[in-house]
Amino acid sequence: MEFRKVKNLLKKEESTKLDFKRKIDIYTDSGKKELAKDVCAIANSRGGRGYIIIGVEDKTKEIVGIEDMDLNEESIQQVISSRCVPPIPIAFEFVKYGAKGLGVITIFSGAQKPYQIRDNGAFYIRRGSTTDTMKKEEVISYLSESLSFNIEVSPIVNSSINTLNYSTIDRYFASKGIEISEENRIEFMDAAAITYIDKDSGNRMVTLGGLLIFSDVNSIYLPHNMIKVINRLEGRKSGVTVLQGSLLTLLELSENLLETILPSKYPVNSICEAINNAILYRDYSLHGKVIEIIISENSVIVSSPGAMILNNNDKNHSYIKRNMWIYDKLIALDHKKRYLKPYPGFSIMKKGFKNIGRIKFVNSLEENIFKVIFPGIKNISL
Structure with a gap:
């Protein structure tokens, strides 16, 4: 950010889009909650970009500066992305102001309002220079303007x-x-x-x-978009492999790797189906979590960030499907038609292990993760 821009902001009073802070705390739970609450409130307030300037007394506007060199965009983004839904686009940078250093959090005007705090479900907004909970009619107004929380169309700050x-x-x-x-x-x-x-x-x-x-x-820009494969089978490429790339690339790489690790008689197709579902339905707002595959003699576990949420409006007790924008693109681009199958994914997974063993589906709301646990290779007659 240009010095002139910071100078102009410091001349202004705190408002719905501007907040001054002596310091922020990203190390304690209470500090993280406070930061997420403030960012959420500014993001929900009307207008363009918002700013939190760190190193300034909010009452007197005295420049005290900051000394915490551990503050960086990644650490702040992790706090915000883990506590706010949908993810709020922000940027962070240090700015030299005279002999002091300031930290500036820029909160961009996203298209996914209203933003919500994950732990308590509250919606916050700025009223003048103070943070307050949104009124029912305010939430309804935002929802009417943006009829869906489509995380896939959220811009990634600084992406090219x-x-x-x-x-x-x-x-x-x-x-x-x-x-x-x-x-x-x-x-x-x-x-x-x-x-x-x-x-x-x-x-x-x-x-x-x-x-x-x-x-x-x-x-x-998205380091959490990866598949981490942990192979604990001795003599079969044991170790950790990290797969990255576009979603279709991840599908191909994971299939190829599993075929080299697992025995030919093992129903790899069922594992691949679990990976297909994980890639499509994982919660991409969880920046600190990745898709993980753990392979051992006793089991093969596919873990996907984001628990499945029951659709209470469906009498058949189906789950709410995430990432429909992504689904449209995968259907169009995947020449293997892995997302155009006549049977549900769970049925395909179970079919491969029909005469081998039981598959466990674990949906943990507490851990915010969905796991599929398959029988290990010791259950296969090689």
């Missing part, structure tokens, strides 16, 4: 469209009967929410879904 694979994008539009040229590609990318234009700066960013589907190097 240069990381996108244009040939994959063109192939997606071709599957929809749309002919793309270099002249109209950007226009269609914006319209399809692959990219997003920030109203304040005019900068074009990539959305979460755009990176997941159309970028081979999305780990630059």
Whole structure:
């Protein structure tokens, strides 16, 4: 951030989009709650970007500076992403102001309002320079403006469209009967929410879904988009392997790796089906968690971040499906048609182990994780 911009902000009084803090605490639970609450309130308030300037007395506006060099965008983003839903787009940077250093959290104007605190379910908003809970009619008003919480179309701050694979994008539009040229590609990318234009700066960013589907190097911005394979079988490529890339790349890499690790008689297709579901339905707002596969003699466990939420409006007790924007793209791009099968994923998983053993499905709301536990290779007659 430019010195001139910070200087102008310091001349202003605290408001719905500006907060001064002597310091922030990202090390204790109470401090994390307070920071998430303040960011959530500013993000929900009307207007453009908001700012929290750290190192300034809120009453006197005395510049005291900050000394905590452990503060960085990743640590602050982890606090916000783990406690706010949908994820709130922010940026953090140190700014030299005279002899003192200030920290500036920029809170971008996202398209997913209202934002909510995960632990208590509360919606916060700024009223002048104070933080307050949103009234019922305010929440309803925001919901009427944004009828769905579509996390996939949330912009990823500082992301570049240069990381996108244009040939994959063109192939997606071709599957929809749309002919793309270099002249109209950007226009269609914006319209399809692959990219997003920030109203304040005019900068074009990539959305979460755009990176997941159309970028081979999305780990630059989304390090939690990975599959961690922990192999505890002796003599079968034991150790830890980390897989990264676009979602279709993850599908291919995980299938190929499992075929080299597991015996030929083991029903690998059932494990792959669990991975397919994990890639599609995981909660991508959980920045500190990854898809994990643990392979041992006794079991093969596929863990997916984000517990499954029961749809209370469905008499058949189905679960709410996440990431439908991503689902549309995977159907269009996956030539193996892994997401166009005549039977539900759970049925496919069970079928492979029909005469082998029982599969356990563990949906933990407390850990916020979904696990599929398969019998290990010791149950297979090799």
